[in-house]
Amino acid sequence: MAENNSNQTFTPISKTYDIIIFGASGFTGKYVVREALKFLNTPNSPLKSLALAGRSPSRLSVALKWASGPNPPPKIPLLTADTSDPSSLIRLAAQAKIILNCVGPFRLYGEPVVSACVESGCDYLDICGEPEFMERMEASYHEKAVEKGSLVISACGFDSVPAEIGLLFHSRHWAGPSAPNRVEAYLSLDSDKKLVGNFGTYESAVLGVANSNKLVELRRSRPKRARPAIPGPAPPKGSIIEHQKQLDLWGLKLPSADSIVVRRTLATLTENPHGLPGVNESVENVKKREAFWSSVKPAHFGVKLGKKSLFGLFPVIMLGIFLGLLSQFSLGRWLLLKFPSFFSLGTFRKEGPSEDEVARKKKPDTEVITRVMGPEIGYLTTPIILVQCALVVLNDHDNLPKGGVFTPGIVFGPTDLEKRLQENGISFDFISKKALST
Incomplete structure (x- = not known):
């Protein structure tokens, strides 16, 4: 995979929302919403605007109410989109800096979302743990994602x-x-x-x-x-x-x-x-x-x-x-x-x-x-990781690649992601080092 050209200036298109959580009413999605609300319009957080998306506005409303409890739900836009309707995904991606995709299995439902994000120059993060999907997205969309300035990163959860x-x-x-x-x-x-x-x-x-x-x-x-x-x-x-x-x-x-x-x-x-x-x-x-x-x-x-x-x-x-x-x-x-x-x-x-x-x-x-x-791992660690990855992308966008389909490690390794995870309940500890008998 060729190295990106760092000599060009890239100005992102103005977007309505910093983050849209797609599949926000699903099993994992509602926990991602709960985690994201912790950082919405809080001091030093780059997350200033948030929307939820899915097939059913009524289910999104229930999920938002659950995620906000015991506080009343904030006024957050609820957007309708469906993986079977590409035009709805294009509209979604056109409004977002980042889409967090929580709709799986990704083998069945992931590609239309990736395609819409790449076409719109929107960054895309997901919680996929399916190797064939991830490698197929790299093969199919990497070059266009570089061209469009869309950063596509799968496995931004417990996997991997x-x-x-x-x-x-x-x-x-x-x-x-x-x-x-x-x-x-x-x-x-x-x-x-x-x-x-x-x-x-x-x-x-x-x-x-x-x-x-x-x-x-x-x-x-x-x-x-x-x-x-x-x-x-x-x-x-x-x-x-x-x-x-x-x-x-x-x-x-x-x-x-x-x-x-x-x-x-x-x-x-x-x-x-x-x-x-x-x-x-x-x-x-x-x-x-x-x-x-x-x-x-x-x-x-x-x-x-x-x-x-x-x-x-x-x-x-x-x-x-x-x-x-x-x-x-x-x-x-x-x-x-x-x-x-x-x-x-x-x-x-x-x-x-x-x-x-x-x-x-x-x-x-x-x-x-x-x-x-x-x-x-599924409903606490994964949302923490996904949201922190998104905050890094929002906060450190100029220092990240212009676009392309990548793994989390190569993008987030040099960033402060490890520090952010440490501060949010995921610890990295040195246990021991010893010589082995030969």
């Missing part, structure tokens, strides 16, 4: 900002000539109550497995990306299940979107060693950006689900088996989507979690452990 910013945070703890070969992330979901996911996330997983061949075909049709220079040999595949004694966790290897997004970020960094120049970037920011990326040390990255007991992995293993067996034919997909609670052993259900459920909380010679920690 904690992994991306967490890896960059981790990288800074490898001092001097030392460099990591492999970084493994263990996803530990701790709660005193049963974890429940919404149907949209489950549906995305079913459709992702069913269409995995399309991702393979897409990658074969595109030029190969640059590979980062990582010291040492590629790590062995290892076992699917392992016991991590130091963390006291049983780990299950996941086919995670996080590792794919991280690889795309590192590929873009390899092609652009100093990062991506901003559209009207200051000299000070150029120095800051180049210094930041020169300190980043690429590594192989993988994700494992961590549980305190081996039995705790059983529901995920069973869901994986069901997805693998049934998603490949239409009747199997119908069964999976008709009875999500049964096939996921209660982890996903059509009505989604209740508010109460959401509210819970060479041989290597060196090992570094860091930790990223935050609240419930």
Whole structure:
């Protein structure tokens, strides 16, 4: 992916709203609204105007009332738009500096929104965790997004900002000539109550497995990306299940979107060693950006689900088996989507979690452990991340690329996003560093 030209001056078109939240009445959308209201017209916040959009104004009104509680809802415009009506999306994008898209599965509903934003020169952020959609948007819209000045960034939620910013945070703890070969992330979901996911996330997983061949075909049709220079040999595949004694966790290897997004970020960094120049970037920011990326040390990255007991992995293993067996034919997909609670052993259900459920909380010679920690991933952490990403885009627009389809890490790495997340309940901590016996 070619580096943007930083010698041109780009003046954004005047827009009516700083942010429009599309799909604001959905499971995740209403939590994004609640998070965004915290920063609307508050001191030092760049968010001065906000609108909500979706198919049903009455549902948007209910969502706004819920998100505002116990305070009365503010007077915020409620706009009608539908992914099946491209003209409504064009009207929406023409009014917004940024659209936050919360309407999934993105494989089914995401492209019309991306297309409208690119055509209108509107910036676009979403909470997608679907690799095939993200890579297809890059292949189809990157060049036009650069031309139109539309910044398109997917995976601005739990997928995949904690992994991306967490890896960059981790990288800074490898001092001097030392460099990591492999970084493994263990996803530990701790709660005193049963974890429940919404149907949209489950549906995305079913459709992702069913269409995995399309991702393979897409990658074969595109030029190969640059590979980062990582010291040492590629790590062995290892076992699917392992016991991590130091963390006291049983780990299950996941086919995670996080590792794919991280690889795309590192590929873009390899092609652009100093990062991506901003559209009207200051000299000070150029120095800051180049210094930041020169300190980043690429590594192989993988994700494992961590549980305190081996039995705790059983529901995920069973869901994986069901997805693998049934998603490949239409009747199997119908069964999976008709009875999500049964096939996921209660982890996903059509009505989604209740508010109460959401509210819970060479041989290597060196090992570094860091930790990223935050609240419930789907409805608390994801809205925090999405809104903070949007605030960075509003506040720091001149220092960001003019446009293009990118991953969060390559855009937000040198910004103050990590600091903003720290200030809003998502912590990045250094745990330990030690020498390993050879």
